[in-house]
Each structure stands twice: as structure tokens, then as C-alpha cells.
Amino acid sequence: MSEWLVTSQAPDGTVYRDLNGNGVMDPYEDPRLPVAQRVRDLISRMTVEEKAGQFFHPMIEAGQDGSPVETGAMLMPHSTSHTIQRQFITHFNVIMLPGEAKVAALWHNRVQKLAEQTRLGIPVTISTDPCHSGGDNLATSMLSGAFSRWPEAMGLAALRDVDAVREFARIARQEYRAIGIRSALHPQIDLATEPRWARQSGTFGPSAELTTAYVRAYLEGFQGESLDATSVACMTKHFPGGGPQKDGEDPHFPYGREQVYPGGLFDHHLQPFLEAIDAGTSAIMPYYGMPVGAVHKGRAIEEVGFGFNKGVITGILREDLGYDGVVCTDWQLVTDSPYSPARAWGVEHLSRAGRVARILDAGCDQLGGEECTDVLLSLVEDGTVPESRLDESLARLLAVKFELGLFDDPYAEAPERAGTPEAVTAGFDVQVGSLVLLKNDGLLPLAPTARVYVEGGAFPEGVDRPEEADVIVVRLDAPFEQRDGMFLEPYFHAGSLDFAEETVARVRELAAIGPVIVDVKLERPAVLTPLADLATAIVGSFGSGNAALAHALVAPGAMRGRLPFQLPRSMTAVERNQADVPNDLDDVLFPEGFGLEYK
Template structure:
């Protein structure tokens, strides 16, 4: 259909937000003339289905445009919401190079400024994308960014967004409704600044106590994880992807929890994934639920399966992203998944940042060249290369006759379909004023704070004289370690001498072995779960002077056995601010948390356990589901242990 009326220039800025160019066809349909030919082509027609539009556009794309679709890498913002046109700390190329030169249009954003700056950057990025031959809009993705863990390989602290517990804290709170509400609020904040894809949820099962990524999961239980992923996807995606949705990538298929010795597959020493208990199918359960709930994408993990059989056939011992038996035979054919498969980051090339390196996670195929690795990933059934921008390698494989253009069409169609379903081709722009009002607004922050307090898990609450230490009452004199003293304003008076205190409140991190050889290694808390003996001795001495309330931030299930011997009360948290913790300790908000995993009694028990079996450590100190309710508060939920808090 020929268009006779253009209602705006190719792109214009009106006020504080970008307005996309629109045209009017002969029959009155408004559309964006993305290829500038004056005709409403089928892919530009908003009245056609996403499937019809995607099929039409794939047939129009050049080989270079198809290749660009199949890469998804990190991008950084410039100052004040501008585009970054010099390589940054994480991004490898100027923004205009990857969009106009390599025709890429899927980007994972790391650090963001204010909501207004984030929205401005998103709009500027989309305006740049309009200059490509078919104006394919950008899909901006993010790792989780509403909680407390700052790790560019995993998640980001909330900053300007509302702050909530880590995913495992949402699971500890034990409310499917709360998880749905979190996802709805996160979706609202994401879409306000132009983020339309989530590189989450993580539905790996936390079955290996030493594994460093448990905080991003829903815990050790497959049934609960399956239940919670449905609520999560409903909150972000809805029943179907649409203009208000955020498309989710469920990860890490087929379940990244059972790492040998708990070491993570980001690193060469953690490449092996093992199933000594034969529980491979149990780890698949949350993915089955996510597929039924129409997750937009699935990400395989880095790990390589050791000693696994499927349908009586040994599974090739190569990383899951290279594994045709896992991606095509299991995920595509057996489980019936036809959405996007996005590889985890940097399977093809090493990542060199400053003077550190993170080797390509080419586990089991280390000897292959970069083009050979890419070919194996494609043959496995992956649609998109995460963390890479080496489009020239893919183009070379096609031109050398090793990959057909029809193979690129298959993946390009899946990737474009999501963009059409999200409405990005019709309007990828956002309103800066609205973003500033929505993101991190007072109501969202209140809900996040309350969720944090609710997720606090009381493990033990008994003094030596048979009384209870919690809830705290009045305005006590408090000795504090590991907390901001200013957070006690309105709760009590902070004193420097523990012998002058009525109570001591101590916050600890779960132990880990500090490592910093490979890039990102320092951010992954791995190794022993034992507290150092000097710390334990000092706290025992302190407990002789003043009752101790000890909170441990349980990003992993620390060995709490020595602390339980002298703490007046022992609490576990999973992403909780100081003030939210105090609201729980004083009973202003009832702590309702229950453990999302067992707390082992000793490291010997951990080492003897099977990595793929939930709750497999012998005689745990506190069992999965344990959580006490405070006296003199309305009852909520069911306490699952004795008042002492110790399992019998």
C-alpha cells in the first residue's frame, strides 16, 4: 500500500521523550516506514500477526542483517544518557559500530544512571537503530537489578530501582503472590526505561551447598521452584508477550546447580556438572513449568555433563551450549520448546579485561578454533550467541558453505518474532517524564522494604534462662557490628562498649574463599562454608558480656553450628537492608521466612553429600522449611521446628 502522508520526520524529539516516525497508508493504517520506501510493507503493518510480520521481514534481510540478529552482548551508557562511542570497561566496541556496522540489535545493559537518563539513553539508542536498512529496533536486556548482589556476571544492586530480596529471599518469604507482585513491579520499572528482556529467572536447584549462585535461585525444592517460576513469568510476560511485557530468559538449562565440589562453570576448575544421585530429571522440572508458561527464551549453562545418559545413550561431555543432545534432542524435540535459545556469555572467544582474562567457556571443546566452536554451537541448536559480537565469524561460515543461510533464517525468525510480539516495531520509545515518576517510586520502595522484612528467617530464639531474645522491645542500648549505626535511629541507642549494651546485633556474611586471579572470580563466593575460628572465638567472648542477635546473610548455607552454641537469637537473611532487618527484629513487620535450603551441620557433611540431591547433608543443623515465628505476634505460616530452632 502506498503511503501519501508522513506525520513526522524520520525521527524527532518532542519534549522529554522521543516520538517515532509514523506514516498513514491508503486505508488509514498508521505505521512506521522503517525501510523508508514510502510503502507499508507487511512487516510494517501493525494489523498483521507477529508471525506474518516476522516471516515477511526475514525474507527481506541481507545476510549481514540476519547475522547481526544472532548476537547479544553487553553495552554501556555514556554520561547523562548519551551513547558510548568509545570502548568501555565491559563493552568491546562503540555503540554505533555494533548497531550500524554489525547490525546487532540485542544488548545487555549493565550500569544505568537515573531513570530519566536511562530512558533518554534507550530512546537515543532506538533512534540510532532507525538508521539501519530495515529499522530493526533494539531489544535491551538486563540481569536482575532489584536486590543487593553487585556482580557484573550475575546481577546488580537496585540503585534507582525499588529494592527487594534476592530471588532466594522471595522464595524464603514463601508467598507465590509476593513473587507475582515483585515481577509485576519489576516489569513496570523495566519497561519505563526501555528494558524489554530479562536475563532471568534462574530456576537452577540449590542442591550443592557450596555453589556460588544459589542466591539467584528459588532454593533446593523442585516443586516450589516450578510453582514460583510460573508466578514470575506471569508477572513479567503475562499470558502472552505484548507491548507491556518483558520477555524472560529462563536459565540455566538443564539445571546449573549440581556443580562438582560446588565450583562454578564460569571458571575452568568448575566445568564439570555431576549427578551422583541420578536426579537429572528432578533438575528439569522447573524448566518444564517454564516451557508450559511460554518462557520467551531459555539459556543453557556453561557446565559439561559427566556420566549422564539420555534414553540409554551417553551424553557427550561438552558444555551444554555445545550439546546437540541437550538442546535439540531434549529441549527442542522431547520437551517441545520452540522459543529462542540464547547461549550463556562468551562460549567462542576469551574475554580479556584489563590485565585479567576469563577463558572462553568452551568446556570439552577447548581445542577447537573460534569458528569451529561457533559451528558446533549452531549445530547444537542455539539461536543467539551471548556476550559475543564476532559477526564476521558467522558470515565466514556461511560464505564457506559450512552453514546454510536457511539455518540463519530459522533463528532470525524466532528472534524477530519476539520483537514483534513486544510491539517494538510499532513503538520502541519511552517517556522520560514517566520513567522518572515510575522507577523507584515511594510505593514500590515500601513494598520492597516490607518484602525484605517478611523474608527474614528466625532460626533460633532462645536465651540460656529459657526466655526468648526476639522480638526486641523498647529502646535498648545496642552494640553493633556489620550494620550502619544510623539505621538504629528510632529503634535504640548505639553504644561503643558492649558491656554497656542491653543487646548486641551482629550482621555477618556467609564465609567464602577469596579468589582474584581470573576476571570476575572475586565476585563469586565459593569454597568453604566454615567461619574462621578467630571470628567464632571473638564472638563467643562477646556473648559472655551481652546477648548476641546474629544475622547471617545466607547467599550460601553457611555452617552455623558454632554460632548456634552461644547466640541468643540466630537469624538468616537473603537480601535485606539494615532497616528492614530491624523492622523484623523489633516485630514492626513480622518475619515470616523459612529456609529455602538445608543448613548443613559441618563441612564434612557437605563434602560427603551428593551434588544433585536436595537436602543430602547428614543431620543438618536446620532443615529446609524451618523458620520460627516470634512470640506475641499474629501467627503466619507454620513453624517447622522446635522453639530451640535446632532440628532433632
Template sequence: MPTADRSRPRLVGAADGTPYRDLNRNGVMDPFEDPRRMPAERAEDLLGRLSLAEKVGLMFHTVIETGPDGTLLDEPGAISKSGTEEVVLGKAMNHFNVHGLESAGAAARWHNRLQELAESAPHGIPVTVSTDPRHGDAQNAGASWATSFFSLWPEPLGIGALADVELVRDWADTVRREYTAVGIRAALHPVADLAADPRWARQRECFGQDPQEVARLVAAALEGLRGAEGEASVQATVKHFPGAGPQKDGEDAHFPYGRDQVYPGGRFEEHLQPFRVAVEAGAEAIMPYYGRPVGLERGGEQIEEVGFGFNRQMLTGLLREELGYEGVILSDWELVNDNHVGDQVLPARAWGVEHLTPSQRMARILEAGADQFGGEECMELLLDLVRDGTVAEERVTASARRLLRAKFVLGLFDDPYVDESAADDLVGTAADRRRGHEAQAHSVVVLHDDGRVLPLLTATGSTRIYAEGVADEVIADLGVRVGSPAEAEVALVRLGAPFQPRDDLFLESWFHQGDLGFPPGLAHRLARIRTDCPLILDVDLDRAAVLTSIVGECDALTGSFGISGAAWADAISGVLPPRGRLPIELPRSMEAVRAADEDVPGGTADPLYPRGHGLEIDQVISSRR
């Protein structure tokens, strides 16, 4: 394993006094080290100095894990394939998606050590640390991380329930400030997909199902992540081009049974709309999805039925040439190799090109137009492709140019370090947590109320409450927990949206898939509770749900989007009145779902609750007078 030279390039002065970092340690302020020059000029100068291996290293973006208390991990982790020094120095890689983090302080310490290690490489190229979303409560090793030391907000579907551009900017700006405080400079979000098929497992990451509304909120999110002039910015990766929502039978393209993306309703352009707006808004990076388009024709041309990451018609023809996109294209994870973790495996998402070898798949991805391989670190495959003439070095250089320019735009070459001593104070401040809590409460959607229980008026410290799925400390703020509905004055029950558990493939258990209906016994159990006391029921809508069987068995029904019990309590008690409107429709039956076209947003017949439905607290109050 290579040994790192821990000596750090000093901040020195050029002949005219301009301070710079002598990254290649030659005693001269080379153009790429000159902070006065433009990013494109600096990137071009550095490109001419890099070896083929260094340029190839730029093109891999994989998982990295941290050691305890902010140390570097010297061996493979739970998911990461190699130790830190091996990927940074041995493979010349410098783009990493970080997984679990202990605390803000530990994350900042780890980040600075990582940058210090990177400085010992021949040209000191700084690391770009990226992350999946961290500001909601969903934990999914393939899509998001619940991170308690950040401020907590509704999931994006809940942000969409409020449809407030200023709120989105505030949320995204808070994400930017908290990310940059610990060294994270690239967000693998926002999601610009439409939550079209009610069964799809990734709806909670979307802003909703309306193309114009989603486009408007994505543009606001990009603005917030970018920050104001002079502020540290976060490079946003908009995903999943050209819209991942219309999966056949609502299955997810992470898995072989969900590989097909279909457009029976002819709505491809609606799914594309948020990406058009994102490109116009200056998106710095875009990620195509795994799915392969089946039966799609566009402009009289039949689209090849291969995954979007392999699809030249989509990435070069549509994204680059038609939409005029000039930024980075980052493939989704593991398109080249199977992923083995413990005793589980997930096949490479090489949908439509499963018969190709890993080297052939890599060549196809480059030919399609992508710049970076997500989740891979097999740089030897690309080196061999260049050496044998299959891939021209100029093609590698073109992607390396985009990737270097992005680092210069972020200012990483001039100062990639963060203040370790300040991180804990800058992240998860009381003010940011309060705004996140308020947004959570306001995002609650009141779906149904019979006029008896909302807002929940409790006698301080004495109201007897039977509860399921609500923490003791939340009940203590409302009244006294009792052990049975017969003893209670009111029952509070919170449930997750229904799904069919699966766990045969790696990551599969994290994705809530399958039918949307509750088991038949639930309605009976809720009715028994309601026999003894009024019942307020909440369903956590990480995707759509069929609520038809249970809506008649409760006095009030709310939908929430990954929020805390305390925020829900503030909403139903009117402390922070619920203002949410459904960003997706809730279908009446599974029969209606199966009969609908997967690509048509809001396409089920006679939905139980249409998109936009939601009762206001004032309406609820007036109905009780």
C-alpha cells in the same frame, strides 16, 4: 566508522488511515510495518528483505554500556568491546545486555537515543535491551546489578523463603513495570536452577532447592514479567538449562575448575522439572549453562561430555524435540572467544571442546540448536561459515525468524520509545519501595532464639546498642549506638556468609566460593560480646553456611537474603514479623557437605537446619511468657 542518519521514520498513515512507522522509508506500509498483522507474518515478510549480514547481526547478544547522563558511548567501555555506533550500524546488532545505569531518567534518555540510532539502519530494526537482575542488593558484573533507583526486594532465595505465589507475581510485575519504564524489554532471568550443592556460588539467584516449589515460583515469575493483556511485557530468559546446580565439588562453571556437572545421586530429572514447567508456561527464551555433563546417561543414551551450549542431545533432542520448546535459545556468555578485560582474562567457556577453533565452536553451538551467541560480537566468523558452506544460510534464517518474532511480540517495531520525562516518577515509587521493604522483612528466617531477646523491644531513643554491620541510621531508629558491648543493653551483629576469596580470573572475585565454615576465632569473639549483653546475630545467606560453631554463641540467630539493615530491624523488632522458612538446608559440617552427592537437593546428613525450618514471631513471643 559508519555515520548514522539521525532522521527518524515518521508515523504516517496508510491509504486506509492506519498509522505505521515507515522503517525502510519507501513510502509504503509493507507487511512487516503493518501493526494489524500477526507477529509471525510480519517476521516472515521482513526476513525476505534482510541481507545475510542483517540476519547474522540478530544472532549476537552482547554487553553494552552507557555514556554519562544518558548519552551513547562512542568507544569501548569497561567491559563492552566496541562503541555503540559500531555495533548497531557497523555490525547490524540489535540485542544488548546493558550494564551500569545512572538513574531512571538517564536510562530512558540513553534507551531512546539507542533506538533512534537503530532506526537509521536499512530496515530500522529496533533494539532489544536486556538486563541481569537489578532488584536485589547483590553486585556482580557477571550475574546481577545493584540498582538503587529501582525498588529493592529480597534476593530470589529470600523470595523462595516466603514461597508465596502471589508475592512472586507482584515482585515480577513490579520488575516488569520498572524495566519497561526505562526501555528494558528482556530479563536475563528468572533462574530455574535448584540450589542443590551447598557450596555453589549462585544460590542467591535461585528460589530454593525443592523442584516442585521452584517450578511453581518460576511459573509465577513468568506470568508477572509478561503482564496483563495490553501491558508492555518483558521477555523472560529462563536459565540455566537443564539445571546448573549440581556442579562438581560445588564449583561454578564460569571457571575452568568448575566445568564439570555431575549426577552421582541420579537426580537429573529433578533439576529438569522447573524447566519443563517453564516451557509449559510459555517461556519465550531459555539459556543453557556452561557446565558439561559428566557420566550422565538418559534413556539408555550416554550424553556427550561437552558444555550444554554445545550439546545437541540437550538443546535439540531434549529441549526442542522432547519438551516441544519453540522459543529462542540464547547461549551463556563467551562460549566462542576468550574474554580479556584489562590485565585479566577468562578463557572461553568451551568446556569439552577447548581444542576447537572459535569458528568451529560457533558451528557446534549452531549445530546444537542455539539461536544467539551471548557476549560475542564476532559476526565475521559466522559470515565466513556461511560463505564457505559450513553453515547453511537456512540455518541462520531459522534463528533470525525466532528472534524477529520475539521483537514483534514485544511491540518494538510499532513503538520502541519510552517517556523520558516520566521515568523518574514511574521507577522506585514509594508504594513499590514499601512493598519491597515489607517482603525483605518478612523473608527473614529466625533460625534460633533462646527466649530472651525476640522480638527486640526497645525504649524509644534510649536503648543502648552495640552494633557491627548495621548502619547508624538504622540504630538511630532503635536506640543509641554505644562503642563497646560493656556499655550496651543489646548487641546487633550482621555478617556475610563465609567464603574463600579468589581473584586470579576475570569475574572470579565476585563469586563467593569454597568452604562454608566461619574462621575459628569468630565464635570466640561473639562469645566475648555476649558476656556483656544479649546478642542478636544475622547471617546474610547468599549461599548456604555452616553455622554450627556460632549458633551457641548468640541469643538469637537469623538468616537473611540480601536485605537492608532497616528491613532486618523491622523484622527482629516485630514491626514486620519474620515469616521466612529456609528454602535450602544449612549443613552441620563441611564433612557432611563433602560426603553428599552434588545433585541431591537437601542431601547432607543430619543438617543443622533442614529446609523449611524457621521460627515464627508468635512462637518466639509465647516462649517468653
């Protein structure tokens, strides 16, 4: 038995956790009872303050020494103990995980001990954004040294292998559970139909058919056939599809709040969510955006952010699509922060209380990135939100905790299962296989003895000067416009897809010295036209590391990827693209599905 787990024994021999310390196995503590019965019993025992805490899903920071953060947090307004023991919040999105799995597990278990000391002992659920790719983005994903490394979701899409998606999810599930993470704030199944959109690297691309196939495999890998004590619960996002952003801007920012549908394809973007619902996704997250000119079943959709939008959440998601699971808003819809305004698009005029009331009326169960329990309690006290409305969402939220087995044993006890050699090898193989070969004028594969000079990366035994090399490798980020006027803007690479002239000039200079291989990290499509004649070979990558690229360049048949989206010939073609229409570019340099091989 776990050294962290304290159990009692009922007169009939049943082992249980006496969470409220009354010496009796109450129904919510009885591991033999159906989940619905345990949920009803627990709700009947909760005060309104304890109920209110379940409605919030804020950030939590992990101490790098394994301690709960009590002072000096960057994104936590209160200490960990205050938030759990005085606000009764039990859902958290972790950031800044310790690099060692055993330290991360220690932190998680100490947080669970804080929850165990509350009146009812409701366990904590720890969630995370994606942690397994090369990207490190405070807003959307992060690196964890404890885990194996894989390409971005777009790289999984490039591999065109449903089984690889399922295997990634299975391994990620094992690694999450090893340190106590039981909720995944992914998959992201938006259709990436606007080439400039900053968040498409986390998607499976613009194809509804491929995304639909991948989301089922993803959910099977993380959750299994149904939620149980071995599962990681997935929060599928962003309903009803966040890809059709006006000019490719992102609704994290006021200037990017509009989603547009010039092609009339609002319903097309719903297709992957139908599959996610059928596959049993534990939760769904609406996006920030507000629809402009959107129509569903012949009815215009109200132009307010999706998290506030009753026609979208209740009308479409719950009634039309039949979804009855948890709906959690995207982060920070209610409270202005010192860094940015609340993303209350279309309802900016409402007070914080008005925004919370509107979110609940829309049909959402939980508020991401918020912890304004006082606001919700005031709405209950003045009769705006009846306590019965709280109970409706609590039934969904608490059921997930029971299904995951957290009430019976919430502790992480297997940190050694994170970052195993088998997991690392599997991730590396997919990093290699997901690379897309776009051009090869007889240069590849390289001889293992070739002398290589690298810019923008590092290869084993590379030479120091391009003049000393047999071949020159240039690793480039996809182009974007540098912005840093608002919090998080530097993390969202938006704007033009054209390379800067100095970048093109540098590749031209190197090409005059020797054959050049250009690898472009395609977090978004890029206009490769000015590089196409300069490079002897061109590779597209999606979060593959230097070692994976180095291996692929010398290994015949290693690159198996196919472009998951079109690559435009010019920005003029991008500007003509209809934001909601998949693969709508009318002038392409490389088509969707393109990829060369070499023997």
C-alpha cells in the same frame, strides 16, 4: 504521542513507522498483520550481514549522563554506534545503568534512535540480569538505584508465598519497562542441590516442587498470559539445571566446568523447565557446565558444555520437551578475552569458527556475550552454515521483537513509574517477611527503645560501643574462600562453608559483653554450629537491608521466612552430600523449612 516516535500514515489511514524510509507501508511495518507474516517479510528484505547481527547478544554500557557510550568502554570492544550501525546487532545486555530513571530512559531512547537510522530500522532489545536485590555482581546481577529493592530470589523462596513472587515480577516488569528494558535474563530456576555452589542465591532453592510453582508465577508477572506490548520477555536459565556442580565450583572457571550426577537425578533437574515451557517462557539459556556421568532416558549424554551439546539442546529441549522458542547461550563461549578464556568446555580444541558452527548445530539461536559477526559470515560464505539455517533462528528472534511491539514503538516514556513509593514499600515488606528466625532465647522482639550496637551494618540511632548497648547485632556474610586469581572470581563465593576462627572469636568476645543477635546473609548455606551457643538469637537473611532487619527485630510476627535449604552441622556432612540430590545432608543443624516466630 511520544516526542521520540516518528510515524507516517498510509492512504487508508493506518499509522505506522516507515522504518526503511521508502514512503510505503511494507508488510513488516504494518501493525495490523500477524507476527508471522511480518517476520517473513522482514527476513526476505535482510542482507546476510543484517541477518548475522541478530545472532549476537553482547554487553552494552550506559553512559551515566544518558549518552550512548562511544569511547572508553570497559566491556565493549566497539562503540555503540559501530555495533548497531555497522555490525547490525540489536540485542544487548545492559550494565552500569544510570541511577536516575529519567537518565536511564534517555540513554535507552538515544540507543533506539541509532537503530532507527539503519537501513531497515530494526529496533534494539535491551536485556538485564536481575537489578532489584541487594547484590551487586558484575557477572550475575547488579543494583539499580532507579528501582525498588527486594530480597534475592532465595528470599522470595523463604517467604513461601507464590503471590509475592508474582507481585515482585509484576512490579519489576513495570520498572523495567519504565526505562526501556524489555528482556529479563532471569528467572534462574536451577535446583540448588550442591550446598557450596556460588550461584544459588539467585535460585528458589533445591526443591523442584517449590521452584516449579514459583517459575510460573514469575513468568506470569513479567510476561503476562502471552507476550505483548506490555510484557517483559523472560530468558529462563540455566538449562538443564546448573545446580549439581562438582564440589560446588562454578563453570565460569575451568576448574568448575564439570556437572556431576552421583544420585542419577539428571531428569529431576528438568522439572522446573517443563513448567517454564508450559508457562510460555520467551527464551531459555543453557549453562556453561559439561555433564559428567549424566544419563537421560537410558542414554549417556555427551560430555561437552551444554551450549555446544546437540543431544541436550535439540534432543532433550526441542524434541523431548517440545520447546520451539529462542535458545541463547550463556556469555562468552567462543572468544577468549583479555580477562578469561572462552568457556568452551569440552570443545576447547575447536577454533572460533568451529565453536560457532557447533553452537548452531546444537540448536541454539543466539550467542550471549559475543559479537563475532565476521566469524558467522565466514561460515555462511564457505557453506558450513547455510543461510536457511540463519532464517530458522531469525524467525524466533524477530518474532519476539514484534510480539513486544518494538517495531511499532520501542521508546521508553514513563520513567516516573520506576521506584514509586508503592513499589518501594512492597519490596521493603518482602525484605522483612523473608527473614528467617533460627534461634530466639527470649530476646525478641526487642523493645523499640533498646540501645543497639551493630557490626557489619548500620541501624538508626545505634550506639557507638558494645558496652553502651542493651543488645549487640552482628551482620555476617556467609563464609567463603577468597579467590582473585581470575577475572570475576571475587564475585563467586565458593569453597568452605566454615566461618573463620577470627569471626567466631569476635562473636565470642561480644557475647561476653551482652546478648548477641547474629544475622547471617545466606547467599549459600553456612555452618552455624560454632555460633549457635554464642548467640542469643540467630537470623538468616537473603539480601534484606539494614532497615528491614532493624524493623523486624522490634515488630512481633514480622519475620515469616522458612529456610529454603538445609543448614549443615559440619563441612564433613557437606562433603558427603550428593551434588544432584535435593536436601541430601545427613547431619543438619537446621532442616529445610525451619523457622521460628515470635508474638
